Amino acid sequence: NAGVTQTPKFQVLKTGQSMTLQCAQDMNHEYMSWYRQDPGMGLRLIHYSVGAGITDQGEVPNGYNVSRSTTEDFPLRLLSAAPSQTSVYFCASSVGRLPSTDTQYFGPGTRLTVL
Amino acid sequence: GENVEQHPSTLSVQEGDSAVIKCTYSDSASNYFPWYKQELGKGPQLIIDIRSNVGEKKDQRIAVTLNKTAKHFSLHITETQPEDSAVYFCAASSGGSYIPTFGRGTSLIVHP
Numbered sequence: 584n585a586g587v588t589q590t591p592k593f594q595v596l597k598t599g600q601s602m603t604l605q606c607a608q609d610m611n612h613e614y615m616s617w618y619r620q621d622p623g624m625g626l627r628l629i630h631y632s633v634g635a636g637i638t639d640q641g642e643v644p645n646g647y648n649v650s651r652s653t654t655e656d657f658p659l660r661l662l663s664a665a666p667s668q669t670s671v672y673f674c675a676s677s678v679g680r681l682p683s684t685d686t687q688y689f690g691p692g693t694r695l696t697v698l
Numbered sequence: 699g700e701n702v703e704q705h706p707s708t709l710s711v712q713e714g715d716s717a718v719i720k721c722t723y724s725d726s727a728s729n730y731f732p733w734y735k736q737e738l739g740k741g742p743q744l745i746i747d748i749r750s751n752v753g754e755k756k757d758q759r760i761a762v763t764l765n766k767t768a769k770h771f772s773l774h775i776t777e778t779q780p781e782d783s784a785v786y787f788c789a790a791s792s793g794g795s796y797i798p799t800f801g802r803g804t805s806l807i808v809h810p
Contacts, residue, residue: 587741616797617789623707625787625802626742667709673741686732689741 584609589674595696597663604659604693607648612688613679615657619670620692621641626673632657633679664697671695672673700725701727702790704801712809717778719804721788722770727791731764731771732798745786746773757758 590605608615616631630640632651646668648660657676661668670693675687701724711717723731729750734742748755748762748771755762759778764771771790775782785805789798 614797618800623802625704626800628797628799631797674742686747687734687742687745689734689743691741692739 586610587674587676587688589672589690589693591693592691595698596661597698598665600664602661602664604661604672604674606657606659606690607655608657608674608676608688610676610688611654611656612676613649613654614677616641616655616658616675616687617647618673618675619668620673621670629632629672631642650690661695666697669695669697671672690691699729700790700792701800702762702788702801703786704788704804706804707802708805708807710807710809713778713780715778717775717782717808719773719786719788719806721772721790721801722768723790723799724769725790725792726766726769728799730763732789733760733762733773734787734800735747736803738761738784738789742787753764772798775806778806780808780810782806783808788802 587608613634617629618626627643630639630649637650672691673692674690677687704721732747736742737744759776761774785803788801788805792799
């Protein structure tokens with residue numbers, strides 16, 4: 584298993600540009616989520632999905648869109664990039680409901696810089 | 699919603715010493731408390747977790763304790779080694795939500 588994969592690893596955007604961060608998992612996990620990590624702020628939840636066709640907002644959803652058309656993929660779209668969206672983005676997945684483990688498996692991250 | 703506080707933000711120890719990182723949470727319904735280790739340039743990885751029906755769990759040099767009454771839990775690393783240097787995150791989640799809330803992280807530095 585490849586686990587959770589993310590592309591690209593690095594990206595530089597200009598203010599106002601749009602782009603999609605890709606995330607895929609091959610573990611047949613129901614739950615997938617996107618976090619952003621900023622210095623001193625820990626991991627903040629952007630959006631999450633509890634299954635194909637179902638998404639919901641996390642703590643910091645503004646400026647981001649998601650969709651979940653398949654179990655495997657959970658792309659994150661930046662509609663109009665702003666410098667405040669400069670961050671490291673992590674995708675994670677988990678099996679879902681108890682009694683199964685709800686351990687989150689994280690991807691390697693995408694480092695995004697918005698100029 | 700859940701709020702998780704983590705202390706200290708930075709912890710510096712000598713190789714062989716013990717390290718303790720503490721977290722508090724606000725939602726009394728939380729019942730799952732994982733700890734993640736993040737090495738430089740990588741995503742966080744689970745190192746140990748504890749559920750609310752257990753007070754302590756140990757795995758070799760790492761242990762986690764949970765006090766549900768006081769709503770706090772701690773990570774203990776004994777005989778620290780330079781390769782333990784990383785950022786450690788605590789998290790909490792409740793039975794109604796399987797997306798955990800994370801603390802802000804502790805940067806552990808182990809000096810040889």
